[in-house]
Structures are given as C-alpha cells and as structure tokens.
Amino acid sequence: MGNRPPVYILGAGMAGLAAAVRAAGLGMRPVLFEATNHAGGRCRSFFEDGLNRTIDNGTHLILGGNRGLFTYLDEIGAAGGLTPMHPAQFPFRDMADGRTWTVRPSAGRIPWWLLVPGRRVPGGRLVDYLAIMRIARAGEDAPLTDFIDAASPMFQRFWQPLARAVLNTEAEEASAALIGRMLAETLMKSAEASRPYLAPKGLSAALIDPGVAHLGGIGCAPKFGVRVKSLDFAGGRVGALETETGVTEIEDGAAVIAALPPGETGRLIPEIEVPGRFNAIVNVHYLLDEAPENQQKRHSEARFLGLIGSPAHWIFTRGDVVSVTISAAGALADQPAERIASLIWMDVAAALGENGTRMPRYRVVKEKRATIAQTPAQNALRAAAETRFDNLFLAGDWTKTGLPATIEGAVRSGQKAAGLAAEFSNNRRK
Numbered sequence: 001m002g003n004r005p006p007v008y009i010l011g012a013g014m015a016g017l018a019a020a021v022r023a024a025g026l027g028m029r030p031v032l033f034e035a036t037n038h039a040g041g042r043c044r045s046f047f048e049d050g051l052n053r054t055i056d057n058g059t060h061l062i063l064g065g066n067r068g069l070f071t072y073l074d075e076i077g078a079a080g081g082l083t084p085m086h087p088a089q090f091p092f093r094d095m096a097d098g099r100t101w102t103v104r105p106s107a108g109r110i111p112w113w114l115l116v117p118g119r120r121v122p123g124g125r126l127v128d129y130l131a132i133m134r135i136a137r138a139g140e141d142a143p144l145t146d147f148i149d150a151a152s153p154m155f156q157r158f159w160q161p162l163a164r165a166v167l168n169t170e171a172e173e174a175s176a177a178l179i180g181r182m183l184a185e186t187l188m189k190s191a192e193a194s195r196p197y198l199a200p201k202g203l204s205a206a207l208i209d210p211g212v213a214h215l216g217g218i219g220c221a222p223k224f225g226v227r228v229k230s231l232d233f234a235g236g237r238v239g240a241l242e243t244e245t246g247v248t249e250i251e252d253g254a255a256v257i258a259a260l261p262p263g264e265t266g267r268l269i270p271e272i273e274v275p276g277r278f279n280a281i282v283n284v285h286y287l288l289d290e291a292p293e294n295q296q297k298r299h300s301e302a303r304f305l306g307l308i309g310s311p312a313h314w315i316f317t318r319g320d321v322v323s324v325t326i327s328a329a330g331a332l333a334d335q336p337a338e339r340i341a342s343l344i345w346m347d348v349a350a351a352l353g354e355n356g357t358r359m360p361r362y363r364v365v366k367e368k369r370a371t372i373a374q375t376p377a378q379n380a381l382r383a384a385a386e387t388r389f390d391n392l393f394l395a396g397d398w399t400k401t402g403l404p405a406t407i408e409g410a411v412r413s414g415q416k417a418a419g420l421a422a423e424f425s426n427n428r429r430k
C-alpha cells in the first residue's frame with residue numbers, strides 16, 4: 001500500500017466505508033477519519049444494557065435490488081451477513097378494520113402482480129396501477145400527489161407506507177421521482193430485486209464490522225475519534241485538513257472525499273448549498289417474554305409487518321426483541337420516551353397477539369436527523385459528487401445520486417466518489 005496515492009475520506013458511515021473499500025480496490029490507499037469511536041454513522045448496532053441485547057439504532061430494510069450494497073458486501077467478503085426473506089413479500093394489517101393483505105411481487109420483469117387479487121393491495125383500481133408506470137418516469141420536481149389521488153384507498157394502503165419506508169417522508173409531500181427510481185430498481189423489476197433482506201445479528205455485524213475488518217486487513221484501518229475540524233483551500237484544491245491531532249497536508253495527486261452529513265459538509269466547504277430539512281425516525285425496541293408458546297407463535301409469523309392507520313408503521317421481530325419503526329416521526333419524536341412506548345404498544349401487541357395491558361421492557365431510539373426530507377424542493381438541493389475543487393469529491397446518502405437517501409444511495413455515492421478520486425489521481429500521475 002505504501003506507494004499508492006492516498007485518498008483522504010471523511011466519515012466512516014456507509015458512504016465512507018464503501019468509498020474506502022472501492023478506492024482500495026482501485027489501487028489507492030484510503031485514509032479514513034471518523035469523528036466518533038465507531039463506524040456506521042446512522043446505520044449501526046449497540047449493546048443496550050436495559051434490555052441486555054444488541055439492538056440497531058433503527059431497523060433497516062434492504063431489498064435485493066440494492067446492487068451497490070451487495071457489491072460492497074462482495075468486495076469485503078461478507079455476502080452472507082444478510083438473510084433473504086422467502087417468499088419475497090410485504091404483509092400489511094389495517095388497524096382500523098383488522099384487514100390483512102400481502103403484496104407479493106412476481107418473478108418476471110412485468111409487474112403483472114399489480115393486477116392480481118391476493119398479490120396486491122385491496123381497493124386498488126386499474127387506474128392506480130397504471131399510475132405506478134408513470135411514477136417510474138416522473139420528473140425531478142413532481143410531487144407524488146401529481147400522480148395519485150390522496151383520498152384513494154391505494155394512497156393510504158400502498159403509497160403512504162412506501163413513502164415513509166423509502167423516503168422517510170409523508171406521501172403528501174414526497175418526491176415522485178425518488179419513489180419512481182426505487183420502484184424501477186426493485187418492485188417493478190423482479191421478485192428477486194424486491195426481496196426484503198434483514199440483518200439477523202444486527203446492522204454492525206452484517207454491514208459495518210466486516211468493512212472495518214477488511215480495511216484493517218489491508219493496512220487501512222479507519223482512524224476513530226478523529227474529527228476533521230477544517231479544510232484548507234488554496235489554488236482551487238484542498239491543500240490540507242485539520243483534525244484535533246494535527247494538520248495533514250494533501251499532497252499533489254491525492255484526493256479528498258467528504259462522506260459526511262449535509263450540515264457538516266456545508267460547514268467544511270465554502271459556498272456549497274446543502275439540503276436543510278430533516279425528518280426524524282423513532283424506533284422502539286421491546287423485549288418480550290421468553291414464554292415458549294409465544295416464541296413458537298412469533299417464529300411462525302412474518303418477521304416484519306406494515307401497519308396502516310397506526311402511529312407504529314413497521315414491526316420487525318428478531319428473536320425476543322420486537323422493533324417498531326415510526327418514520328417521518330415529526331412531533332412524536334419530541335414526546336418523552338415513555339409516552340411513545342406506551343402509545344404504540346397497544347397496536348403492536350394487538351398485531352402480534354401479545355398482552356396489550358402489560359408493557360414489556362423497552363428502549364426508545366430517536367434519530368432526529370435520520371434523513372433529509374425527501375420532497376421535490378429538498379431533492380433539488382442535493383449536491384453533485386464533483387465540486388469546484390479539483391481534488392475534492394462528495395459522498396453521502398444526501399448527495400445527488402438520483403436515489404432515495406438510504407443505505408443503497410449512501411453506498412453508491414461512496415463508490416462513485418472513489419471512482420472519481422481514482423480517475424483524478426491517475427490523471428495527475430500521467
């Protein structure tokens with residue numbers, strides 16, 4: 001690695017890790033600075049003493065069509081860390097009337113399942129399904145409501161949970177282009193591309209730790225607890241970066257990738273415009289009894305379930321831990337943890353057949369800046385990977401990937417920035 005050109009990467013979230021791994025594969029020497037003492041950023045696990053379990057900051061749903069992520073996992077030799085769900089399906093329950101249904105994407109490229117009772121959303125009309133085709137080609141500035149009647153059953157039963165899950169944004173203000181792009185790569189592609197994947201041992205074990213170990217194994221272990229305080233710009237390039245431990249000169253031909261959240265990117269780089277609206281995600285993790293009959297029942301049920309007409313949006317079960325996701329959480333995220341946990345427990349217990357009057361132990365995790373708000377206006381503010389500085393490139397889920405701000409967007413942004421950095425260095429060395 002010694003004589004390879006360095007690429008300095010700021011931030012060891014999914015974008016920074018993917019950038020470092022790809023840069024190493026392209027013949028560069030990644031030097032990764034991470035402000036905290038762990039990698040993963042907004043996608044990580046931690047041990048929760050109160051539950052005596054390892055939990056994720058929030059359950060992350062990954063789909064088979066997330067090709068950037070699966071390539072990253074191949075690159076780090078960790079393809080087996082995620083568990084595919086068989087069959088590829090999305091079960092729902094309407095809490096108002098108890099009605100249940102399951103969306104089952106079909107095996108081929110043509111989404112005929114959209115029209116077949118038993119595979120699709122009840123109350124959907126042909127016209128609603130034709131709208132999906134138009135949304136897949138929506139223009140950048142169109143809201144979802146340009147295509148779908150917000151008063152239709154399809155809006156509440158399909159588009160709302162989809163917008164919350166994929167964009168962390170209420171469907172009423174969501175970007176149609178971002179949903180369309182996600183649909184084109186997953187639900188409208190094939191059953192395989194639609195297949196949900198979960199991390200049975202947690203996000204860090206599946207996605208983060210193997211990436212850190214891979215980098216360590218090639219002599220490029222991330223530098224933890226090193227916050228980049230400022231960048232020094234001169235002559236149209238980054239000349240140095242300052243951390244708490246000193247100043248690093250950026251030699252000619254070396255590149256810098258900022259894989260940071262938007263606010264931090266805006267702070268470090270002059271004149272850059274970044275999205276400024278964020279939405280919260282709240283996760284409530286409940287520890288259930290080990291009662292064998294309950295265990296048996298839970299394991300025979302789907303490991304996740306979408307709720308309609310409830311403050312709880314998605315329920316995921318992993319062993320004896322039930323994790324509930326509330327996206328686009330708004331004012332709910334400002335409520336005390338105890339109130340949130342008891343507010344949603346009734347619905348969660350009803351959906352899982354648990355005792356609703358006895359609250360289990362819980363842990364509430366509030367991520368107030370979980371993602372940018374994915375409205376057409378905020379989408380327009382996302383920055384390109386190239387900057388006006390020769391040797392500086394941007395990555396992060398919020399950059400202009402054309403994709404929703406998700407793991408997949410973060411990974412692909414990192415991979416793209418690494419490619420640009422390698423191209424820059426190679427050109428300089430010619």
Ligand SMILES: Cc1cc2nc3c(=O)[nH]c(=O)nc-3n(C[C@H](O)[C@H](O)[C@H](O)COP(=O)(O)OP(=O)(O)OC[C@H]3O[C@@H](n4cnc5c(N)ncnc54)[C@H](O)[C@@H]3O)c2cc1C
Nearest residue numbers: 011013014015035041042058060061228396397406407410
């Ligand atoms: C609760 C929750 C649920 C989610 N659910 C899903 C889901 O189901 N599916 C999905 O695909 N996505 C989901 N996401 C989104 C996904 O987690 C993010 O899109 C992704 O993790 C963003 O990665 P990133 O690398 O772009 O940013 P980050 O993870 O924010 O990484 C940035 C890193 O930079 C570091 N840093 C900041 N400032 C500095 C500095 N000055 N110097 C050095 N380091 C610095 C930070 O500590 C951090 O590690 C969810 C997010 C949350 C919070």
